[in-house]
Amino acid sequence: MIALADCNNFYVSCERVFRPSLEKKPVIVLSNNDGCAVARSNEAKAIGIRMGAPYHQIKKTCEWNGVRVFSSNYELYGDMSRRVVSVLSRFAPEIEVYSIDESFLDLSGSDQPLNLSKRMRATVLRWTGIPISVGLAPTKTLAKLANRLAKKTGSGCMQVDPDDQTALKSVAIDEVWGVGRRLSARLHRVGVRNAFEFARAPSSLVRTIGGVTLERTQRELAGIPCLEMEEIPQPRKNTCSSRSFGKPVMELEELEEAVANYTVKAIRKVRSEHSLASGLQVFIMTNRFREDQAQYSNSRTLVFDEPTDDPIRVVKNAKRLLRSIFRSGYAYKKAGVLLLDLVSSSSRQGLLFEEHGDTRRVEFVDAVEEVAARYGGNHAFWGGQGINKNWSMRREMRTPRYTTSWEDLVSVGGKT
DNA sequence: TCTGGGGTCCTAGGACCC
């Protein structure tokens, strides 16, 4: 039996832990740049605020209804997520952390998984303050479906068997895990509207519509496991660092600064995972929502002659790629850097004819990066990253980093 | 004026090879 434990309205719940006055009030959390609503409390959903709704479109609605609005505080959410996982881990020998707010647990050792799930749910709430819902089923896809029903009915814990027609019929096809907007439209055209009809559709038809991936989803709904538990996270293959700008950027110099920053950030990510990048891609784009403005987007990729984690070298190449795709006269909205085909740094292989890395340079780079890792990127950075950062993102309503920053620690009693 | 960021997997089609 597989359990899916999913935190309810996770980012909102994190904010509520430290501000109990937000309970029972409509609350939303915005994406980067205060762009869209990415988390909504049940009260905010009831008002009709959609997932992903652009903030500038719903601002009035929020004001009229007294919705409390927050910028995202990923440091807080990441830390709360780790706490939830550490509590969940006590209840199952195998746990797969699927995302910041969801984990799969293998409960096949338990003879009363539903009771166990209820205890687990109560414990997570008591120890972390975060409410979760648990779905139980023989496969992951069914567990997702059970979880959805647990949330919908408000029961908190729900078990679904593959032959439970009532349960399957009550879930619309676009709510099935693995069926998005495009596939559900195509399925609707052949008369498939809910999970039950999908499970009973001819597999040849399903395969024509959505290939082997959709066929796997169908088998999972029938109770045939096709997706294994992945306890040990597979090493990442690529990594990306990108941001929309707080305001449009016209100048190459500003773009260079932004790209240098994203590159350093991406390199720090791969260094922390002891990986090396084999390739590099840089992309830039204008604001696709502005139909009144000229649009341009482009990207370019290069392959390093040997995998690297050297920020100086990668930044230099990223700027070169940027200059080759930059066209003046456009208002750029977003830029980004991808590091491709990451390999483990233990498998580093020297070039046959090139002297392998200048030791002093390697030591220098490592020293700077160590300072940055320990004291934060503001205390050690590379020249190309700039200081003013006019382009950086907006995040005007962020709450304190209660659990990860000494300055932001909650004080009780008021006087210090 | 303002519309997120970071991933994975699969497939079709082109380039190239013998």
Added chain:
DNA sequence: TCTGGGGTCCTAGGACCC
């Protein structure tokens, strides 16, 4: 009028997820 067949590798793009 006729213009091979079968394979691999790579990339771009599409679909999905949270």
